[in-house]
Amino acid sequence: MSDYLLEMTGISKSFNGVKALDGIHLKVRAGECVGLCGENGAGKSTLMKVLSAVYPYGTWEGKIVWDGQELKATSIRETEKAGIVIIHQELMMVPHLSVAENIFLGSEITSHGFIDYDAMNARATELLAQLDIHDINPALPVYNYSGGKQQLIEIAKALNKNARLLILDEPTSALTAAETRTLLNLIKQFKARGMACVYISHKLDEVAEIADTVTVIRDGTHIGTRPMAELTTDAIITMMVGREMKNLFPREEHAIGEVILDARNISCWDVTNPNRKVVNNVSFELRRGEILGIAGLVGAGRTELVSTLFGAYRGAYEGTVSLEGKELKIRSPRDAVRAGICMVPEDRKRDGILPIVGVGHNMTVSVLNRFAGLGLVKEEDELAAIQQEIIRLKIKTADPMLPIASLSGGNQQKAVLAKMMLPEPRVLILDEPTRGVDVGAKYEIYKLIFALAKTGVAVLMVSSEMPEVLGISDRVLVIGEGELRGNFVNENLSQEQVLAAAIGQGSRAA
Incomplete structure (x- = not known):
């Protein structure tokens, strides 16, 4: 027995x-x-x-x-x-x-x-x-x-x-x-x-x-x-x-340029309780080629802040957002994408994918006009772009037209990344980009983030994983109870410093 x-x-x-x-x-x-x-x-x-x-x-x-x-x-x-x-x-x-x-x-x-x-x-x-x-x-x-x-x-x-x-x-x-x-x-x-x-x-x-x-x-x-x-x-x-990985965070040198995004006095109110502010008067700048991490405890208001910038927040909000010195009127994600701001959402299942639609079409839905002609989609051009992204992001799929729901969570995440990279954004917002992703795929996503930064794309990343924030960010914003409690240059920055700021016990800058 x-x-x-x-x-x-x-x-x-x-x-x-x-x-x-x-x-x-x-x-x-x-x-x-x-x-x-x-x-x-x-x-x-x-x-x-x-x-x-x-x-x-x-x-x-x-x-x-x-x-x-x-x-x-x-x-x-x-x-x-x-x-x-x-x-x-x-x-x-x-x-x-x-x-x-x-x-x-x-x-x-x-x-x-x-x-x-x-x-x-x-x-x-x-x-x-x-x-x-x-x-x-x-x-x-x-x-x-x-x-x-x-x-x-x-x-x-x-x-x-x-x-x-x-x-x-x-x-x-x-x-x-x-x-x-x-x-x-x-x-x-x-x-x-x-x-x-x-x-x-x-x-x-x-x-x-x-x-x-x-x-x-x-x-x-x-x-x-x-x-x-x-x-x-x-x-x-x-x-x-199948190989030894000595350094999970493949940092690469990249130039940081002038201010590209300027967010001023951003506030938003709880969807279910309109009398409660979940983000309170937050202001910050993001520079060209910069990787700006946003840290804080769960429920601090990080997702609400970036959703507001992308026009995806479902509640009331106020504040001004300027891109390259021009004030934007963003009322929807479509407005944001047209302006050059793209976002990979925190909830992939609810906000990131069309479950029964093919992997490839999930990627190109953000740029369908690029393949349109005389009212029809040029399928050969679209398929070529899909295959290129599958290779670039190492997406594992037996067929690019399989429903995206049939893929693993990590490969779904890569497809959502591809969808938001195809419009060639000037600012890319990543909300928990490696949640549910294995260590090898994380490494590839980090390499991709650094590659984008080297081309001048400004990256704004929310993450609950402190090693991730410190591993790839040039600068770290700390949000606590909806307020900006820290703005740190990431030089010898420790998890203890970030946590102290998040709970309101640390300095606001370093």
């Missing part, structure tokens, strides 16, 4: 004749956490979709043994009944339904033919209490709660399904540091109770903290499985990308 709860052997899966998985092996014991690592497009999510029967038995090759018996599941309902529960990178919440309704979605408690809301609320309260969560009201709609709280609600849903193996796909990509700590502590508690876990994350410090073993896949093939105690994060990176 095997001592493994799960054994996946020789798993292969193809799409349109292209192998996404080629003979993958994965084993997990009860009470063990396996870190599943690999670059974007390596096949991690595909492998988990095979396991959870998103791709049903018969659509892939290989063998899955679950608790000593071969598993031939043809639906997610079957795998969940067996105790295999997956929490996807994009949370599967129905925002306007209550917390309890989301937890019991598809398995509602009924009485005399009617949904028993009192029973569901009571059971939801019990499940949340098991997670030591007492500040979520199960009767309120899910949209009342942050991404971190919604992640915990998903875990409560998994507990309700009696999960024996919990699969977490990039679970902390949108969480605060405190929310991440809560989640990691919960996983440790689950392990102690005997629950197995597969943890997919590009944040290798998290993998190192909670994983007992690490399995690495690259381009759909199994590279190796080793105990975490024998590995370092650098060793995992080498296995992932």
Whole structure:
């Protein structure tokens, strides 16, 4: 009798004749956490979709043994009944339904033919209490709660399904540091109770903290499985990308010129509470060829600030924006793009892609007029531009016309970058440009940012990752509670200085 709860052997899966998985092996014991690592497009999510029967038995090759018996599941309902529960990178919440309704979605408690809301609320309260969560009201709609709280609600849903193996796909990509700590502590508690876990994350410090073993896949093939105690994060990176990476931030010298963007007295008000300012009278300048990082705690107003500059903020705002000395009237993203300002948004799924449209058309939608003639699109010219961007950004796709939703999150992100680079902007705003992106793809994005700066493009980048801000910025603005609390030249600038400014305890300049 095997001592493994799960054994996946020789798993292969193809799409349109292209192998996404080629003979993958994965084993997990009860009470063990396996870190599943690999670059974007390596096949991690595909492998988990095979396991959870998103791709049903018969659509892939290989063998899955679950608790000593071969598993031939043809639906997610079957795998969940067996105790295999997956929490996807994009949370599967129905925002306007209550917390309890989301937890019991598809398995509602009924009485005399009617949904028993009192029973569901009571059971939801019990499940949340098991997670030591007492500040979520199960009767309120899910949209009342942050991404971190919604992640915990998903875990409560998994507990309700009696999960024996919990699969977490990039679970902390949108969480605060405190929310991440809560989640990691919960996983440790689950392990102690005997629950197995597969943890997919590009944040290798998290993998190192909670994983007992690490399995690495690259381009759909199994590279190796080793105990975490024998590995370092650098060793995992080498296995992932096939080469040693000594410097994640490939800094390149680039000239910084005159002021190109001048933002004055920018203020904006909360969309849901028009009496509350989320950005308060912020002014700054951005120079040609400069990489200006914006740092601050989650909820500080960073995204609201850059969305306002791009004409995408949904609430009320005021202030003036000038480009090359000319005041702009930006009322929509279209106005911004026409003026020479482009933006890669924070929420790729909601604001960055057209999910059912092809990868290529997602890229060229910003410049369709470039390929238009006599009322028709010149498809050969458009395809040539698409192929050029796919090569330049190393986007992994079997076909440029595949729906972009079929790509990994990192490759979707590269396509959004291409869309915003094709208009040849003078100012490029990047809001969390490497969220959910693997270390190899991050390196390529950083190289691209420096290459743009060398051509004179001014880059304004929001990031929650402090090493990223300090690794590539020439100057750092620090936003705290909607106010500008620091404007630092990035010379020997420390994370401590930035954090002190963010919480209002540091100097405003260095």
